[in-house]
Amino acid sequence: MTAETVEGIPPKTADTTAVRTARAARPRQSSGWVAKVLVLIIAVAWTIPTAGVLVSSFRAEVDVSSSGWWTVFAHPFDFTQYTLANYSRVLTAEDMFEAFVNSLIVTIPATVIPITLAAFAAYAFAWTRFRGRSFLFAVVVGLLVIPLQMSLVPLLRLYGNYDLTGTFVGVWLAHAGFGLPLAIYILYNYISQLPKDIFESAHIDGATPFTAFTRLVIPLSYPALAAFAIFQFLWVWNDLLVSLVFLGTNPDIAVLTVSLAQLVGSRGAAWHLLTAGAFVSMIIPLIVFLTMQRFFVRGILAGSVKG
């Protein structure tokens, strides 16, 4: 749903941007500086929470517990007040390095599996004819409205019966299932808009539908694939509920969010560790955000309907 709202906006924006830039360049009335000040205030207010955690994660335990993090700005370049000890402590003693690796083991397949399943399905829904096509598609899109809480109890029992609780493959499949309706919906919207001619000429050249899919559909759909991939990657990386239910808290398999929640439970007042732990869990999303901001925005918007 939102995918289309967003897709629908850029064309309108494109022709007005030029006009708008020209207007912004013109000296404005008194409202100009008011806007600037307000924007600055909100931007600073929105940054303070993260900044506090970042600064504290580099301060020594005694300092963190005895004075506010903002006091470092009295002598910001006095580097003796910063330390990496908190990071080495959370990564080793608090098992966060293991959790980091576990998060990668969970997140990468849990992103690739639903995209692969969804791309094949979206292609078949868009470009092949088979019995039950529109019914199945309607069911898949209808599933977008179901909160994932509706699945938890029966799945927990199913996993218990088949010994899948606490396994990586179990959590990959759960994330794949929960992400699929959205993935199929986004990819269908994109793949069904590809020009018909390319499939006809591929067919005449003797390409099988499978070749057409791997050689044409996948490369041509990369904006939609990238947008969904980023959304799903961040969703899985940041997820706490699914990992807690299907993977659990054992350090061998716990992911970063679970490990951080455990740390809050066990060391709730050790702010030097909690802030470092929080930052370890945020580093990958921040890199994704800073390097792929455009896709990131598109992915977040496209995925905002996910249950």
Place this chain on the structure above:
Amino acid sequence: MAEAVEARLEANRRPRWTIGRDLAVAVAVVVLIWLGLRVLRSETALEALGPLAGKLVQAVIGIVLGVVGIWALFVVGNSLVELLPARATTFVRPYLFVGPAIAVVSIFLVAPAIGTIIQSFTEVPEGEGPLYNYAQAFTDPALQVALRNNAIWLILAPAGSLLIGLAFAGLVDRVKRESLAKAFIFLPLCISGAGVAVIWRFIYEWRPPGQPQIGILNAFVTALGGEPVPWLQEIPVNTLALIVAFIWIQTGFAMVILSAAIKGVPIELMEAARIDGAGELQTFLRVVMPSIRGSVITVFTLSAIAVLKVFDIVYVTTNGNFQTDVIANRMFNEMFRFRNFGFATALAVILLVAVVPIIVVNVRNLRRQGIGA
């Protein structure tokens, strides 16, 4: 023409002698995936490598298995389907493409959702009627608090993020370095709920009066001469404190959608209003607002759905203590901690029933904007 194509397709089919090879490859792939999964879940297989190397080898096996495995299954499936006679291949192939997705969705969404609805009526203590779980849900005092809190969240959180997001989107349109300014507001969206909970617990940190306050909010309060407030323990301010953390995340989402919508408002319309003597604020309220009404509704409904399902912020900050519980957190605890499955399923159904009308509003709104949903 069509016959020529058919003939060429037939000619392009692989020769018969590959049947044995394709079958062998298929068997090999399935066996490899099975073995990989065995190694991945075994506790002892990688122990000999030592903790660090063992973990990294496990990561490589897991990631390769998940990523390559899913593709290998499709390739193998397709090569098997192509062994069939041409007509059968054309008939079967769409099901090969759709089938796995449909199977996964059926196992993980359709069947469990039906199961949840049924269990919410059947899993009741002996001698109780089918509505027992629901009667509990609406009479249990602790759950009254959770339902009330969800209502407070629903009133304050979407409105708060919408208003700030709208104000920021309107203002940022007039400053240079627009995208940089937006990045600051947008950044919280990429942080996990658990991370956000830690960040805001740190802001709300409370120390007894007289001690140095290391939480910035209480430092501020004491600097102004006030008494430090235990923000996360004191009722009812603690629920508001959690809502503020949610607004901090959600504002970026509202801002991006509304900013795009504001840029879509025809410039002539705004110029005309200005020429007619409207001030900046009036132009915004009378011209811009009506034009972006659809996007405002979209933001509001999507935020409302997110609010109803809010879990991780509450779970990691207070775990619902001090009367801050919400339905999704309660459902998790009933299921996972108390193994109270019947009650948990009833809570899931209540959540679904609360979400559906909001989604209906959202879909109608999108249709009205002329965007098929």
